[in-house]
Amino acid sequence: MKRLQRVIALMLSGLLLTATLAGCGGTAASAEDSGDRTIIRIGHNQATDHPTHIALLAFEEYIEDRLGDKYDVEVYPSELLGSQTDMVQLTQTGAIDFCVASNSILETFSDNYTLFNLPYLFSSSEAYHAAMDDPEITNPIFESTTKAGFEAVTWIDAGTRNFYTVSTPIEAPEDLKGLKIRVQQSPTNVEMMSRLGGSATPMGFGEVYTALQSKIIDGAENNELALTSNGHGDVCKYYSYDMHQMIPDILIGNCAFLDGLSEEDRAIFEEGFDLVNSVERQEWTKAVEEAKDKAENEQGVTFLYPDTKPFQEICTPMHESLIEQYPDLKPIYQGIQTYNEQYPAEAAEGGAEQ
Numbered sequence: 001m002k003r004l005q006r007v008i009a010l011m012l013s014g015l016l017l018t019a020t021l022a023g024c025g026g027t028a029a030s031a032e033d034s035g036d037r038t039i040i041r042i043g044h045n046q047a048t049d050h051p052t053h054i055a056l057l058a059f060e061e062y063i064e065d066r067l068g069d070k071y072d073v074e075v076y077p078s079e080l081l082g083s084q085t086d087m088v089q090l091t092q093t094g095a096i097d098f099c100v101a102s103n104s105i106l107e108t109f110s111d112n113y114t115l116f117n118l119p120y121l122f123s124s125s126e127a128y129h130a131a132m133d134d135p136e137i138t139n140p141i142f143e144s145t146t147k148a149g150f151e152a153v154t155w156i157d158a159g160t161r162n163f164y165t166v167s168t169p170i171e172a173p174e175d176l177k178g179l180k181i182r183v184q185q186s187p188t189n190v191e192m193m194s195r196l197g198g199s200a201t202p203m204g205f206g207e208v209y210t211a212l213q214s215k216i217i218d219g220a221e222n223n224e225l226a227l228t229s230n231g232h233g234d235v236c237k238y239y240s241y242d243m244h245q246m247i248p249d250i251l252i253g254n255c256a257f258l259d260g261l262s263e264e265d266r267a268i269f270e271e272g273f274d275l276v277n278s279v280e281r282q283e284w285t286k287a288v289e290e291a292k293d294k295a296e297n298e299q300g301v302t303f304l305y306p307d308t309k310p311f312q313e314i315c316t317p318m319h320e321s322l323i324e325q326y327p328d329l330k331p332i333y334q335g336i337q338t339y340n341e342q343y344p345a346e347a348a349e350g351g352a353e354q
């Protein structure tokens with residue numbers, strides 16, 4: 001399956017690169033002139049029942065309703081176009097137009113993204129949402145990759161990340177000692193895991209199920225949907241709300257494509273990007289409730305609610321080191337603290353226990 005995906009990705013990259021290079025000087029205009037529709041390819045790594053996929057289908061419908069004479073939007077789920085890292089590279093070169101990437105993965109493309117990967121950066125989901133909705137916080141980061149050929153066009157809620165294991169209940173950081181835990185491929189995640197005492201095993205999302213099943217790893221960390229939509233709850237029986245990260249997913253677009261849009265079309269695309277954000281957020285709340293219910297009642301997963309403070313105390317020194325390393329991020333970090341004060345932690349803890 002992996003090989004097949006790679007072959008498809010390679011075929012698409014060759015084919016699309018030719019198309020995009022030919023169109024860089026005015027893709028939209030030449031498509032209009034010839035009466036052809038420009039195909040817009042969007043890749044992501046979630047299943048078709050996932051809020052991200054539902055939101056991108058809403059985007060497809062919206063763009064085709066308004067600009068269907070010019071554009072044909074195609075959404076490719078389930079890593080069909082490759083892993084997130086592959087898809088970011090395809091978007092960068094213009095081989096595809098958009099993809100959804102975890103903020104974690106983007107850290108390896110621009111240091112600025114490191115900020116949103118910090119453990120315990122946001123005090124509650126309300127603070128997280130308010131900060132991510134504030135362009136003063138997100139724009140400097142979202143626009144920092146234009147030289148690399150892509151930019152972020154909206155963020156997508158991916159809930160709260162927590163540890164889950166095949167057979168070890170995680171009640172305190174000590175319980176992670178000696179366990180191999182899959183993390184996303186980012187230096188911040190590896191550091192967080194090492195600080196907490198587990199052995200960080202970075203790998204792509206698509207490889208986690210098999211790694212859990214074959215006991216190459218003892219556990220992983222993610223939101224609740226990984227248990228159901230990705231089947232990890234069939235293997236992992238303990239999910240522990242330590243609430244270590246709220247890492248957004250980011251919809252990124254190829255700059256040459258975005259810059260080639262007319263002002264009117266760009267305005268419609270912007271509405272489409274907002275729609276991705278709002279549809280996904282509505283779907284998200286429902287999806288998390290359903291995932292918890294299914295995990296508990298059908299997959300036999302036990303949910304645990306440990307004291308998050310010991311985890312937090314170990315991780316928060318990472319904030320100061322980051323600001324020391326990247327002083328330009330300080331004003332954005334301080335902006336986030338304002339939201340943290342406005343929306344303190346109690347609300348989030350209540351949310352997790354619902």
Ligand code: GCU
Nearest residue numbers: 045101102158184205222249
């Ligand atoms: C979440 C997130 C994905 C990410 C995945 C992972 O599902 O939404 O973007 O790829 O976690 O852990 O890799």
